[in-house]
Amino acid sequence: MPKPSQTALTGLFGSSAPFVFAAAANHASEMNHVIVLNEAEDAAYFHNTLENITGALDLFYFPSSFKTRKNYRQLNASHVMLRTEALTKLASRTEGREIRKKILVTYPEALFEKVVVSKTLSENIIHIKTSETIDIGQLLLKLDEYGFVRSDFVYEPGQYALRGGIFDIYSFGNEKPYRFELFGNEVDSIRIIDPETQLSERKLLSVSIIPNVDTQFTSEERVSLFDFLPANTAIWLQDQELCEERLKDNVEELNYFLEAYPTSQFSANSDDDKLIKKDLSSNDFIDAERFLKSMESRSVLHFGGNDYGAKEEFEFNTKSQPAFNRQFELLIKDLKEKERKEYSVYIFSENPKQLQRLQTIFDDLKAELVFNPVSLSIHQGFIDDDLKVVCYTDHEIFQRYHKYKVKQAYNKNKAITLRTLRELQPGDYVTHIDHGVGVYSGLQKMDVNGKLQEAVRLIYKDKDVLYVNINSLHKIAKYTGKDGSVPKVNKLGSDVWNRLKEKTKAKVKEIAFDLIKLYAKRKAQQGFAHTPDNYMQTELEASFIYEDTPDQSKATADVKKDMESASPMDRLVCGDVGFGKTEVAIRAAFKTCIDGKQAAVLVPTTILAFQHYKTFSDRLKEFPVTVDFINRFKTAKEKRKRLKN
Incomplete structure (x- = not known):
């Protein structure tokens, strides 16, 4: 076991730090690693970059479990899942059941919270295998003890549902729930299910059911994350002083919160009980002094630029990607200069289409540049002058917004059919595709061939009753008609x-x-056939600050295909608010302007017209296009007069 050491890594800019870490972690294969970034967002971006360039399986994002820093009782379900997953994997490592190193990426607010003792966590995990005989009664009691809630369907962590021989459990440490098919008390099969469709995805031989580590254990069963970690763990700190300051601030905020909202005055909504931390005290958290004490027995690497008096220092010669502000002449000049100095040029993009667009722009501008396209995403570009390597990102070239991705435990928008069913109230009108309009009358358990099943009960004319199995929910929908109108209930059999x-x-x-x-x-009839895209069209589309959705890309391609056809165009683009329809319209309008035509955008209201004018102006301000705003009526008085006549 290596002795504790202090090492400084200086001169790391852009996303060079994840590359250096990846190389170091690969060399020190026997070590676990905890990387502490300054902010939650920085940690998420670092985690994404590291995950993309390494493909590491045992890499975990370790967030704070709370929804906000202002409420130390309301938990974030997705964050609880991520913390539980990471702690469970680390606990298994300490018992020697796995040999792969673990990597945690975190930030000060997450370190502030204590975690359950490794041994206690391991002892409270429920392991279930196929062909195993289980005691259902005892299992239900244990699930209740662990903070699980029984419901009709499982669609978020901490729920379980028992319907005849089907037993669904949504563990706190897993992204999706499990379905156990029981034959008596024997586990016949185990599957992962989709919380949206409630359908099975794939089979498993064994699973582990994990309790809520943030609510089910007392302060006496909790330690700091550093005490939880195995001895062979290195700590990477971006800024030690900032981490200390954040922990001090958190202690002050916590004390203020506990004074303002003591446990005796706290009451929780029963529906959210499993995501509420009722018994809360300062013993559940660490302070800056405890943090510094933990660092004394660890190997610490400072990579944020400050050496903090480290005995060993490694200096790198990197710099951040320059800002080109979508000026491709500057980009081409920069890359040609790097090419002359024999630098290797890599351009990273998660979307291969962006790399194709960039190549098209270079070809149209006759740049004659050679670069290595890399179809994965890093957060920030950088230049390494020692290795003569250039790593640029497409989103920085085009000034596009780069969004990080973190696993989500569940979303209330998931399981739309089930969610709608839960929102239905007895007396609501529903439509069955085969039987027409009826009245929803709730759920009812029924014995079908010796098995207990759930069914939706619908009441029709003359008090006829129709039972709809939950596997046929796609056949029913809430009735929608004119506001205030009462539909006519249909007669079954007519x-x-x-x-x-x-x-x-x-x-x-x-x-x-x-x-x-x-x-x-x-x-x-004969229409006007537009010419294929030129480099300006490609540049406009690549400069969109968000990543195109699949539907948005398809709509854009279909519109441009219509425009390049000789037939008159007639296409309707539909979508909800915020789904990107305006961007499709901007691209189409720009395409027609490039061919010397004019484009008119007609909208129903003056306010909406002005909003579109601002949006079109902002998107097209760097292109040779003039955007005008024309209001039909200069004043409201003139509008009323015109309408009156």
Whole structure:
């Protein structure tokens, strides 16, 4: 075991630190590592970069478990899951069951919280294997003891559901829930299920059910993360002084919170009990003094630029990627200079299409540049003058927003069908695709061939009852009609609903026939065929500060294909607010302006017109296009007068 040491790594800029760490961790294969960044966002970006360049499996993002720093009782479910996952893996390492090193990326607020003792955590994990016989009653009691809540369906950590021979559990340390198929008390199979569809994804031979490590253990069963870590763990600090200051600030905020909101005055919503830390005290946290004491027995590497009196120092000669502000002449000049000095040029982008766009721009500008495209993402570009390596990122070249990705335990938008079902109240109107409009009357457990199953109960005319199995939820939907209107409830077994569907189909066919004739006439006419994209179109699209969604990319490609056709164009782009329709319109309008045409954007209100004017102006300000704002009525008085006449 190496002796504790203090080492400084200076001169690391951009995303050079994750590359240096990756090389060092690969060399010190027997060591675990904890990397402490200054901010939660910095930690997430560092984690993403490191994960992309190494593909490491035992790399964990270790966040604070609280939703905000202002409320030390309300927990974040996704963060609880990530913390639990990391601690469970580290606990297994200490018992010698795994030999791979573990890497934690974290920040001061996450270090502030104590964690459950490794031995206690290991002893409270429930292990279940296929073909194993289990005592369902004892298991249910243990799940209740661990803070799990019984529900009809599992869609967030800390829930379990028992329906006949189907037993679903959403463990706190896993991204998705497990489904156990029971044959009596024997576990017949174990599968991972999708919380959205409730369908099985793949089989497993064994699983571990992990309790909520943030609410189920007392202060006496908690230690600092550094006491939890194995002895062979190196600590990487970006800024030790800042970490100390943050811990001091956290202690002050915690004391203020405990004075303002003591446990005796605290009450939680029962639905969120498992995500509430009721018994809270200062003993659940560490202070700056304890943090510094923990560093004395560890090998510490400072990589933020300050050596902190380290006995050993390694100096690197790197610098951050220059700002080109989307001026490709400057970028080309810079890369040609690097090429002349025999630097190796790498350009990183998560989206291969961005690399193709960049190559197209270089070709159109006849730059004759050679670079190595790398289809993965790093947060910041850098130049290493010692190794003669250039690593640039596409989002910095195009000034695009780079978003980090962190695993999420669940989302309330998931499991839409189940969520809607839970929101339905007895008496709400629903529509069944085969039987028409009925009244929702709740859920009911039924014995089907000796097995207990859940069904949706619908009431129809003359108090007829229809039971819908939960596997057929896709056939029912909440009734939507005119506001305030009361629908007519259908009669089971009658042909009224079928006649209505047939009548609707006939009407749709009639409309479709008229549309076919109309579009046949349009197809026969000659339209204006736009030219293929040039480098300015490519530059505009690449400068979009967000990553295109798959639907957005497809809509853009379809619109441009229509525009380049000789037939008149007629396309409708649909999407919810904020889904990127305006960006598609901007690209189409710019494409037609490049070909010497004008583009008009018509909107229903003056405010919306001005909003679009600002958006178009901001996006096109660096291109040879003029954007004008035309308001039909100069004043409200003129508008009222015109409408009156």
